[in-house]
Amino acid sequence: MAWARDRTTGAPRYIGELKSSQTGAACNCECYSCGLPLQAVNAGNPNYKRRPSFRHPAGAAKDECLILSARVAALEMLQREGNLHLPMRRVKGSIQGLSGQYHDAWAFAPAETVRVARFEFRDKTAAIITLDDGRTFRLVLEGSIATHQQDSGASLLTPTIVMAINDPALAQMPPDELRKRITIISEHALWCSHWNDRELANEAEEKAVDEARQALDWGAADRETLLHLIAKQILEEEKRIRLPDLTGTARTTLQDGEPLTASKSYPGAMVKLERVLLEKNVGHTRPDVIAEMRESSPWEAGPILIEVTVTNAITEERMQRIRQNNLPTLEIDIRQLGGKVSRSEYARLVVDEVAGKRWLYHPTEALLRQQAAVTLSQQAAERNREIDQRREQETELAKFRKIPESLQRIIPPPSERTTTGSYPRKQRTHHWKHGPISTANSAQWRSCGCTQWEDVLRYAQERRADHQTVAIALRMCSERYGYSISLLVGIWMSAGLIQ
Ligand SMILES: [Zn+2]
Ligand SMILES: [Zn+2]
Known part of the structure; x- marks a missing residue:
């Protein structure tokens, strides 16, 4: 290792600072960790083959000795250097809003560069650092920063910062190299507790309340x-x-x-x-x-x-x-x-x-709603009329389909006829034909199951004999037998009764 403690003054000594006269036991140094006297090897020798170092008595050096020496060396460097970069402190405030949701906010103490006045080890992993402005804090030198975060007992009493210093290699480093390493290490240091924690906590909570207010989640009974x-x-x-x-x-x-x-x-x-x-x-x-x-x-x-x-x-x-x-x-x-x-x-x-x-x-x-009802009744009447017409046409078509094909040629299909109902219809005037009744289509009428065709023909003959107009005869016959007028026209025409 490159660092040891002076047995007389207790001050840290770097191997590179020793003169050749201080080689061996003459260095008057001991190990920080185990307290055993150390030998200075190759001290003050500019042409060394083996790198100068402090050596434990045979077989006594332990990893622990190296790590502790590394920590002391690090603090020694901080004190010599004077400047220490302290990281920013962040404190979280959290309040539950009226909605039950939490509102979080953070308060910050900025990063600052301080001057180390002195340090004093409390144990192998913690030192009390006093700054030149009189503030003190506990520096915990840990292998890993993360593990220390939970342990807050001692941290709460004294402002505490954690640095990851457990690399035994530090114990071998000359001051310049050590300085660079310490700078990097201190940049990754973390606060466990900070001088301003109480103020920061209040500030963070105020901010959280403000946030809740902004979110309309704070400021009334519910x-x-x-x-x-x-x-x-x-x-x-x-x-x-x-x-x-x-x-x-x-x-x-x-x-x-x-x-x-x-x-x-x-x-x-x-x-x-x-x-x-x-x-x-x-x-x-x-x-x-x-x-x-x-x-x-x-x-x-x-x-x-x-x-x-x-x-x-x-x-x-x-x-x-x-x-x-x-x-x-x-x-x-x-x-x-x-x-x-x-x-x-x-x-x-x-x-x-x-x-x-x-x-x-x-x-x-x-x-x-009343105004709408007036409009609606007009619309409904119109639509219902359309529905009636469509139904009538469908009935006509159904009847037409029952007529034998040979007669369908004579009677126009419903779609070609003028529509019935309230709309003006094209009137076609029929006249009686005087002569014998044609029975050419009787077989077809009978075959289609039309039971009343003979009655319908007889009725027409009687009306013809009475000299009634064809139009009236058609309407009366339609009412009596339930045949549509257009179908009757077809039947009477095919029988040669009208033209
Ligand atoms: Zn030792
Ligand atoms: Zn309400």
Whole structure:
């Protein structure tokens, strides 16, 4: 090793500082660790073959001796050098907000360069360092910094810094090399406790509280109360709020079972507010915020009640009381925001957004619903008429499909006929043909299971004999036998009764 203790003065000695006269036992040095006298080998010899060093009595040197010597050498260097670079101290503050979430913040003491006045070993791994400004701290010289972090008992009493100095090679190093190593080692030192820890802890906690305040998570009995309070503050400052659409919807079911709806709306708008009050009784409710709205057509002037939903949805029982108030009541639901929200985010949500807003009740909604119902009844009537027509056409088509193919050539398919119902239809006038009835198609009528075709033909013959008009005969026959007029026209034509 290159470092030892002077047996007379107790001062550290570096082998390179000895003169040749101090070779061997004449060095008057002992080992820091075991206290045994040491021999100086090759001291003061500039032409050495073996590197000069302190040597233990044969077989006595242990690893422990090397490590302790290394530590002493390191401190010796710090004292000689005078300057020691102390790392920054970081202290964490953590508080639990109203939401249950934690808010963390850090306070810092900056890194500083200090001057070492003296040091004194307390044991093999710890020394008390006194700085030239009078401050003292404990320097723990450890193999590994990490392991020391948990052991805080002694560290709390005295400011303590941990440095990883356990490399026996340090004990062999000359001062210059040692200086470089110490610089590197001290850069990686860690504070276990610091002179300013109490102040730093207070500062960190204040910062954490501030953070919680910024996150609207601190400053009232509970979060709900806090957010109501801040919503009111925001509306008071901004004196405006964006309202969502107010929509009245009417619903009905068409003849074919399809639902049909119609709506009338007041479009959403930014409206001006005049007075903003916090939680005042209104009827049987106590809305979170009450404000007075200025007119902004079509929105009428008057009071507006605002409910801020922070955690629980509004119950049906509460909804009933809100309806009884018969006043515009707006909900701002901020549940989707979760625990943390900044004041500016919250302000945007309360004032500008419509995303979390809905009307719990608005007296005008009933009026809008009535207007929608009028529109809806017109639309429904039209749609139902279309449904009727489609059904009639389908029935016609079904009947047509039952007709034998040979007759389908004579009777036009329903799609080619004019539509029935309320729409104007192209009238085609038929006239009686006087002559014998053609029985050419009788077999087909019979084969298709049409049981009344003979009755229908006989009926036509009778009407022809009575000189009734074909149009009236067709209508009466259709009513009596349930055949459509166009089908009857087809049958009568094929029998040669009309033309
Ligand atoms: Zn020793
Ligand atoms: Zn609320």
